[in-house]
Amino acid sequence: MFACEKSINGETDVLTLSRVTRRYGANTALDGVDLVVPDNTYMALLGASGAGKTTLLRLIAGFEEPDQGEIAIHGERIDGQPPHLRDIGFVFQNFALFPHLTVAQNVEFGLRHRARAPITDDAEIRARAEAALELVGLAGFGHRGVGAISGGQRQRVALARTLVCEPRIVLLDEPLGALDANLRARMCDELRAIRERLKVSFLHVTGSETEALTMGDEVAVLAGGRIVQSDAPEMLFTAPRNAAAARHLNAWNIFPAGLCAGGAAQGEIAVRFDQIDVSPPGAVPDGRPHLAAQYLTGEFNGPTALSFFRAEDGTLLQVVDHLSTPRLPELTEGARYDLHFAPDAARQFHGAA
Numbered sequence: 001m002f003a004c005e006k007s008i009n010g011e012t013d014v015l016t017l018s019r020v021t022r023r024y025g026a027n028t029a030l031d032g033v034d035l036v037v038p039d040n041t042y043m044a045l046l047g048a049s050g051a052g053k054t055t056l057l058r059l060i061a062g063f064e065e066p067d068q069g070e071i072a073i074h075g076e077r078i079d080g081q082p083p084h085l086r087d088i089g090f091v092f093q094n095f096a097l098f099p100h101l102t103v104a105q106n107v108e109f110g111l112r113h114r115a116r117a118p119i120t121d122d123a124e125i126r127a128r129a130e131a132a133l134e135l136v137g138l139a140g141f142g143h144r145g146v147g148a149i150s151g152g153q154r155q156r157v158a159l160a161r162t163l164v165c166e167p168r169i170v171l172l173d174e175p176l177g178a179l180d181a182n183l184r185a186r187m188c189d190e191l192r193a194i195r196e197r198l199k200v201s202f203l204h205v206t207g208s209e210t211e212a213l214t215m216g217d218e219v220a221v222l223a224g225g226r227i228v229q230s231d232a233p234e235m236l237f238t239a240p241r242n243a244a245a246a247r248h249l250n251a252w253n254i255f256p257a258g259l260c261a262g263g264a265a266q267g268e269i270a271v272r273f274d275q276i277d278v279s280p281p282g283a284v285p286d287g288r289p290h291l292a293a294q295y296l297t298g299e300f301n302g303p304t305a306l307s308f309f310r311a312e313d314g315t316l317l318q319v320v321d322h323l324s325t326p327r328l329p330e331l332t333e334g335a336r337y338d339l340h341f342a343p344d345a346a347r348q349f350h351g352a353a
């Protein structure tokens, strides 16, 4: 049980979205989204508030239909099909458990009522629900009311209720959002471990770049109604392909190329917070592109220190210094400095994403 079904036609991608568009009146929430989720993959979908993450999941699950575009599972179109025929699991942010049912009854519910091959044998239903609870680390909790368990445990019940139906893919809408920071870190590990055991693909939407980069085998960035980059986390973090992707990583300064002496004048330049050095005016080592900026303030953050600068056009710039290998001079608030970097540390973007 719980093994991911291999595609009949040998496809290696479980979910494919092609040019999916969704409008609400004059507001285009999704504008030609192309997204591919491979089999046996933890895919994170990163986007700011209002980017259209929930809308995208609702279209995949079938709670809403796209205005244009196609959605397919293992190469077979599912847009237009009712949600209960899509074999897609959905874990809601607020868990959406039935408060009057026990943990076990919540998990059994989906199995009894699923449209495809509902199970009617009580002993089999109980056995499958117990196996699902064991999988999420809740063996022995079946008799409890859902009000008598912790937030993290409720999250796992919601997951067990979805997994027991053996979905072809599991959609998770900000699944850690309702948990406190410690629990969130633990659930990150657990979600990854559970998925690895099942080998079913997860599509996990989040507004947190840390969560997306930690969780995802692959991270897709949703901005301006489109996927602006979909890549392995290391690749996305170190080599964003456009300014829109870089802006979501909370690690890159992005400024007009024209501000920079010794560099190109066109487009935008992005340099990571940890790859900028600071010198008094006129003391920039030869060959390093640089821009002038005023030091605003600093912020200690345990092992790292963050310094904030304002460039001449008003762009806010950040520089990260690691306390074990400090490289910044003593800084005076309000004073002007030159910020510089190695030419190969810069990424240059031309035009829109």
Ligand SMILES: Nc1ncnc2c1ncn2[C@@H]1O[C@H](COP(=O)(O)OP(=O)(O)OP(=O)(O)O)[C@@H](O)[C@H]1O
Pocket: 024, 027, 029, 047, 048, 049, 050, 051, 052, 053, 054, 055, 056, 207
């Ligand atoms: N039913 C609706 N009617 C009108 N506009 C909607 C509807 N649902 C979503 N929108 C709009 O579509 C856009 C995307 O919303 P969505 O909820 O998908 O964003 P999100 O990325 O999930 O945001 P958040 O992280 O804040 O939950 C927003 O501008 C939102 O106001």
